[in-house]
Amino acid sequence: MKRREAIKLTALATLGVAVSAQACPSKGSCQTDSTKNRNLMTPKDPKKLTKGELKHTPQITLGDKDANGYTLVEITVGQGGIIHPSTQAHWIDFITLYVDKKLVGTTELEAEISRGAAAFRVKLDGAKYVTANAGCNLHGIWASTVTL
Ligand SMILES: [Fe+2]
Structure with a gap:
């Protein structure tokens, strides 16, 4: 027994x-979600972003369409020459991409060795907009949308 x-x-x-x-x-990635800020953040004035808002707002760049119809969508976190830091205490831990409202990709990022950037190949035929979300462990989840 x-x-x-x-x-x-x-x-x-x-x-x-x-x-x-x-x-x-x-x-x-050892922090649990309860230790990360998961609040949805919005700029106070979308037409005049502060430095902190520029640092966290994903920038979406559309690239070429490949032979199979997939368009390159690149996302970097930080705008206006400001790059979000990537340290063990403060980093972009995920990026997600939506086409219209459909989740089409997500990536989890490790602190220090990677920074807030991701690229996806997606079909955009007939789509109206793409939205990227980026999660900063300290400063919440930030979004950008590009109308097609
Ligand atoms: Fe941050």
Whole structure:
């Protein structure tokens, strides 16, 4: 009986380690969402962004359309020459892309080794707009939209 319980506990502990390792593959992603600011942020005056707003607002650049009809959509976080920092304490941890209201891509970013940038190839035929969201662990989620 004791041996069976020991095997069961070992199996559960192994499973726990595996789940934990998957949820926290590296140092930069070990913060839980409760430690990140997940508030949706909006600029006070969209026509006159402050430095902090420029630093967090995703910039969307549309590129070429490939032979299969996928358009390059590049997103960088920071505008007007201001680049958002990427340190263990402060970084852009994700970028998502929506075409109209449909989620078409998301990327999770590690602190320090990467910064707030992502690129996607998407079909935009008939679409009305693209929206990018970028999440700063300290300063919330920021969005930009480009009308097509
Ligand atoms: Fe930030």
